[in-house]
Amino acid sequence: MKHMLDYYLTTIKIAIQTQFQYRVMQYFYMIGMIAEPIIYLVVWSTIAEAQGGSVGGYTPGAFAAYYLVWTLVRNMNIVFTPYGWENRIRSGWFSMDLLRPIHPLHNDVAYFAGMKVVVIILWIPLGLFLSLFFKPELHPAWYQVIGFFFAIWGAYLIRTMLLSLLGMITFFTTRVGAIFELYFAFELVFSGRLVPMSLMPTWVQQVAGFLPFQWTFFFPIESLVAPMTLTHMLGGLGVQLLWIAIGWLAVMIMWRFSVRQFSAVGG
């Protein structure tokens, strides 16, 4: 345990140092990323105003809160992508990870966790600017602020498991980009990334209840912006934990079968 903690802290430190080397690039990347929620926000705010001030209970201020928190949640749930898996497997770089007496997934989790520290620091001024411009209605209870902290890390871990599972397909097919695009389409509909889940048709909400996607976007956002009881909050965090456990188990099983396929090409 002490060993793993040391490993995580050291890797996080390395990630922070590395990301600060490219802080300008990071900032521009982040600015580019907020284009997506700003479009959603403008569209839904316009619709809300056209419909007399709200859509499904969401006022322009509520939409502003949703999509503003969206920007932070989105940055937090960026993980090592299947494209990254594809690249490191196809190029043979994965060999170096496999030679270490620590599962490569720990490196992915620790390194991207370190990146989050930089992301949050860079996000704060951007978030403040957007708040001044869009005037979000945000009145969370104390436990929601604490719950949100855990929820965004829960989202990060669930997404890590899901995308690692996708990435590991590269062991079998070498190219996994097309499958990732399909995943992305599902995520867009069932996660709350496009629009709050409560505005989706009932059947979409019902299907989403059986899928992990909404726990990576909708729940973390709602945990801060929507009125939520402590029980509801804890229940949500519990479901996140369950999906992390399911994801971890699936990753371990997939790993067992897939790593045997590794051909260590290109070195």
Add this chain to the structure above:
Amino acid sequence: MSDIILLNTLSKHFKVPVRESGLKASIGSLFKREFRTVKAVDQITFQIDPGEVVGFLGPNGAGKTTTLKMLSGLLYPTSGQASVLGYEPSRRQSKFLQQITLVMGNRQQLVWDLPALDSFDLMRAIYSIPMAEFTRRRDEFIDLLELKDLVNKPVRNLSLGERMKMEIVGALLHRPKVLFLDEPTLGLDVTMQRRIRTFLAEYNRRYGATVLLTSHYMADVEALCKRVIVIHHGKLLFDGELSCLVEQFSAFKTVGVTLQSAAVDLNKYGQVISQDGTRFTLRVPKSDTAQVTARMLADLPVDDLNVEDPPIEDVIEHVFAQGKPEETPA
């Protein structure tokens, strides 16, 4: 069992798609895919004792790197058994990985944007090396490879040779008992090659590590390895002392002779390889060497004469080219 590394009829076969070039072949492959099996490593058997430094030789595509990858747990063998330090490499147990290292000349584990010191610290955390011990080993290696002025520079700003030295330090900080070195001096200048060779020899001497080394630079092999294993087309061709390789595979000796005059035809004594003024170099069948040199001394105005084994590069080249011992011409 005293063997540190043990291979028993170890094989690795790859199934690769076969397709001719062109649109027609592309469309055809949609309906019928053809494969062929490439025997990258084919039933190799050898053992290596603790502390041995063994050269693992073969031309490109011979199966050297594939073998090293199987021994370090990166690849699953198709058949046969491998054992390293008593572990089955393909199981990739943590305790096994903590005791080995694989250095590949074309691969790096250092963080590109940061000074190597940060990567070394990551190695400490990965291998759980106590801080005091880590600092001692790191500083010792930095001194041995004369890296003190470079460890604070971002890795991306280092030359190839400097980076390779850093790689080696990073690969040895956990003090592995078994080193798999795949072209560790690839692309380096002569001075850098020599420094790395000296360092590896010193590491082997100090810690009794077992080393399996592939290199296309015979100077590496001659400086570090008493024993060599030669493979070709995935099959083992030779396993023995380097001097025996020359003995077994070279049917010729090189005779250098300096005469008082250059106007002499020496072809009746052997194959003239080169001439520089009055200095001739001849290739003579090994079994005839004594008789030929005696005749030359008797017949010719000889100022100087010496007999040598051919350069190891030439012997290896012949081994690779023929895959069997040279035959003495009749």
